[in-house]
Amino acid sequence: MIIESKDISKPVRESADVCIIGSGCGGGASAKILAEAGKKVIVIEEGGYFKTDEFESTEEFAFSNLYRQRAGQATDNLAVTVLQGKCVGGSSTVNWTTSLRTPDFVLEQWAKEFGVKGMRTKDLDPYFMRIEKYLNVHVEPDENHNLQNRIILDGAKKLGYRAKATGRNTRDCAKIGACGFGCPIGAKMSVNVTYIPDAVKAGATIFSEFRADKIEVTGSQKKVLGAIVDRLTQKQVSDFVIEAPIVVVSASSIFSPVLLLKSKLANSSGQVGKHLTFHLTSALLGTFDRSMYPSSGIPQSALCDEFLNKNGDGGGFWMEAVPATPTLAALAIPGFGGEHRKLMQKYPSIGATIVLVKEIDSEGTVTVNDYGRPSISYDLGSRDLDYLKQGLKATAEVQFAAGAKEVLTLHARMTSFKSLDDIEKKLARADWGPNEIALYSAHPLGTCRMGEDARNSVVDSHCQTHDVKGLFVIDGSVTPTSLGVNPQITLLAISEKSAEWIVENFNRIVG
Amino acid sequence: MLNPGINDSYSRRRFLKQSTFGVLALSASRFFPVFDSGVNLPPQIVGQLRFFSPKEYLIVEAMADRMIGKLNDGAPSASQVDVPLRADKFLSGADPEIQEQFHQLLTVFNAPAFTFLFDFRLSSFINMKPEDQDTYLEDWMTSIIGFRRTGFQALKRVSLSMFYTESRSWKEIGFEGFDAPR
Numbered sequence A: 001m002i003i004e005s006k007d008i009s010k011p012v013r014e015s016a017d018v019c020i021i022g023s024g025c026g027g028g029a030s031a032k033i034l035a036e037a038g039k040k041v042i043v044i045e046e047g048g049y050f051k052t053d054e055f056e057s058t059e060e061f062a063f064s065n066l067y068r069q070r071a072g073q074a075t076d077n078l079a080v081t082v083l084q085g086k087c088v089g090g091s092s093t094v095n096w097t098t099s100l101r102t103p104d105f106v107l108e109q110w111a112k113e114f115g116v117k118g119m120r121t122k123d124l125d126p127y128f129m130r131i132e133k134y135l136n137v138h139v140e141p142d143e144n145h146n147l148q149n150r151i152i153l154d155g156a157k158k159l160g161y162r163a164k165a166t167g168r169n170t171r172d173c174a175k176i177g178a179c180g181f182g183c184p185i186g187a188k189m190s191v192n193v194t195y196i197p198d199a200v201k202a203g204a205t206i207f208s209e210f211r212a213d214k215i216e217v218t219g220s221q222k223k224v225l226g227a228i229v230d231r232l233t234q235k236q237v238s239d240f241v242i243e244a245p246i247v248v249v250s251a252s253s254i255f256s257p258v259l260l261l262k263s264k265l266a267n268s269s270g271q272v273g274k275h276l277t278f279h280l281t282s283a284l285l286g287t288f289d290r291s292m293y294p295s296s297g298i299p300q301s302a303l304c305d306e307f308l309n310k311n312g313d314g315g316g317f318w319m320e321a322v323p324a325t326p327t328l329a330a331l332a333i334p335g336f337g338g339e340h341r342k343l344m345q346k347y348p349s350i351g352a353t354i355v356l357v358k359e360i361d362s363e364g365t366v367t368v369n370d371y372g373r374p375s376i377s378y379d380l381g382s383r384d385l386d387y388l389k390q391g392l393k394a395t396a397e398v399q400f401a402a403g404a405k406e407v408l409t410l411h412a413r414m415t416s417f418k419s420l421d422d423i424e425k426k427l428a429r430a431d432w433g434p435n436e437i438a439l440y441s442a443h444p445l446g447t448c449r450m451g452e453d454a455r456n457s458v459v460d461s462h463c464q465t466h467d468v469k470g471l472f473v474i475d476g477s478v479t480p481t482s483l484g485v486n487p488q489i490t491l492l493a494i495s496e497k498s499a500e501w502i503v504e505n506f507n508r509i510v511g
Numbered sequence B: 001m002l003n004p005g006i007n008d009s010y011s012r013r014r015f016l017k018q019s020t021f022g023v024l025a026l027s028a029s030r031f032f033p034v035f036d037s038g039v040n041l042p043p044q045i046v047g048q049l050r051f052f053s054p055k056e057y058l059i060v061e062a063m064a065d066r067m068i069g070k071l072n073d074g075a076p077s078a079s080q081v082d083v084p085l086r087a088d089k090f091l092s093g094a095d096p097e098i099q100e101q102f103h104q105l106l107t108v109f110n111a112p113a114f115t116f117l118f119d120f121r122l123s124s125f126i127n128m129k130p131e132d133q134d135t136y137l138e139d140w141m142t143s144i145i146g147f148r149r150t151g152f153q154a155l156k157r158v159s160l161s162m163f164y165t166e167s168r169s170w171k172e173i174g175f176e177g178f179d180a181p182r
């Protein structure tokens, strides 16, 4: 059953075996496994519930209804925009369908440096296979790549760089291109149309427009307290208390630490909110002498992974296409006024390619501000900055090889190249401080990291907090390092595995 | 090793308050409230405002028109697409810390005391000539003071996002929306 705030007329008092906070990859997958194992599951979701035919396929609808802060959530100084979903299905509802397994070298690092157990490739492979089958992950045939993805495939091929089609979690995709606004025909196998309906079928209750504000622990019992909010005004209309012996915090890498910090729980290590990684992203905008249809067709279906961990230092970057819808393009295009507008008039001929850096020496922090909301900061390390510069250069090469006539970075001071000759010089002269180049993250991770040493991690290898038995964090917060790949399949695998462990050990945990 | 040049300036402080200068400017803004005296706004607009004061509305209107630009080719201006009213609606539902700082930002951005302090100009933003408004915005965008660059970003985000999410702005850029079979 899915219950929305409009269905509620009085305060809600409920109890369950497991209360899950958040309905994205972490919460949705956990809910399905636990409910199918016969547990009484309640899921609390702050955002709204929409049926697929209610998705209007416009930026206005999506930003207002499905995204955090109208897609404007950012670090405190607005230097890095942090995109996240806020709706049933979480960020998966608005994500771009790329479905990839965790790189081997990353899982090895987790085992070696953080003592993480049971998460090596051989342990996760059965989960990857099961999830890929469930979500119909497949690569698109060659003719299905749109012109934006062709830039990567064709440009990289000409240069001899490794590029390939990515896995996508879709079934009968009609290539509408609106994945980032909620797929209007339910072709995208996101959590809102897969795990959540299956969890509901197995008896789970989803409360949407319910915001958890605090978790209280008394003995082995826990209470989740919060506000029921009106969809339109976002004002509190009532309150709720859910009692359960097991609470799973799946509110995302930005909101899970906020909830733990506000509840003063699970932070004896002092690590809650620390080690935030972004998979730091910037872009290059090429102008072509033909129409590139920047927002038509499958938005993301190819990547170039030539430069990930190429030096064996665990860092590097890769390239992907991006749905450059009008507002996202307008915000990325440098400058303002007439000059900006002239560039916007070239919109149909823009080819946008993003560069995503797998961080090795950058980190962010999430703390709680005076209003009880996240305050996000980020320190960009010199090695990652260097990879970002290398990434922009390599991407410019790919763009030119694919036929771009001019290529623009996202620097506030307009920085463009007409040929490869002046790239290095111009990038060396460019400014790289906050708000001197537009930076993004759609993959924020970390902040409640996993490890076997309770002194420097928040949860163990089963995602149970070291400090509080029966309190779990299962979502993007738990990754000990930057992943270097789009995270949804990794997070679903960790979630399914951890939820299975809860089922197997239920009596021991609550006893 | 963190990059010493960048580490500091990306670090943790509130939106706009990320430098001593920003904190001082925002604190001082309390002493320069945006007075509405002499502001003549049609009652049908005043009646719709939920977040901006009438004077703030005029600041946003002037700023958004310069931010979006006008190319004399018949394409709509920011005000013709109701950017200030749409921004008012959005900000009326925004998180309280964003609301508080947006009010402060508009004061700092417009008040002659601050335009003088930043750029030795004696005029408020809304009373500047359009070319001067552009230069003033450019100064904010490329300022060596992080607080002003952040302020510029906040103004750019609100203006562009209210303009380009509106279907009336799409024809000019050749965007036809998504063709969703239902």
Ligand SMILES: Cc1cc2nc3c(=O)[nH]c(=O)nc-3n(C[C@H](O)[C@H](O)[C@H](O)COP(=O)(O)OP(=O)(O)OC[C@H]3O[C@@H](n4cnc5c(N)ncnc54)[C@H](O)[C@@H]3O)c2cc1C
Binding pocket: A021, A022, A023, A024, A025, A026, A027, A044, A045, A046, A047, A083, A084, A085, A086, A087, A088, A089, A090, A091, A092, A094, A095, A096, A097, A098, A099, A100, A180, A210, A211, A212, A213, A250, A251, A252, A253, A255, A256, A259, A300, A442, A443, A444, A474, A475, A476, A477, A485, A486, A487, A488, A489, A491
């Ligand atoms: C635009 C975009 C594109 C992306 N594209 C891809 C892609 O192509 N491939 C890929 O692998 N990944 C992609 N991602 C990332 C991926 O979707 C996320 O990493 C993943 O969904 C994170 O899962 P999560 O469970 O940690 O958090 P989320 O999925 O974000 O879910 C957290 C949920 O918790 C809710 N919540 C937060 N606080 C509270 C509270 N206090 N009370 C109740 N509920 C709360 C939120 O509203 C949200 O719904 C993309 C993300 C975005 C935003």
Ligand code: SF4
Binding pocket: A097, A170, A172, A173, A174, A175, A176, A177, A178, A179, A180, A182, A183, A184, A185, A186, A187, A188, A297, A298, A299
């Ligand atoms: S491209 Fe496919 S998955 Fe994405 S919105 Fe369109 S039909 Fe849905």
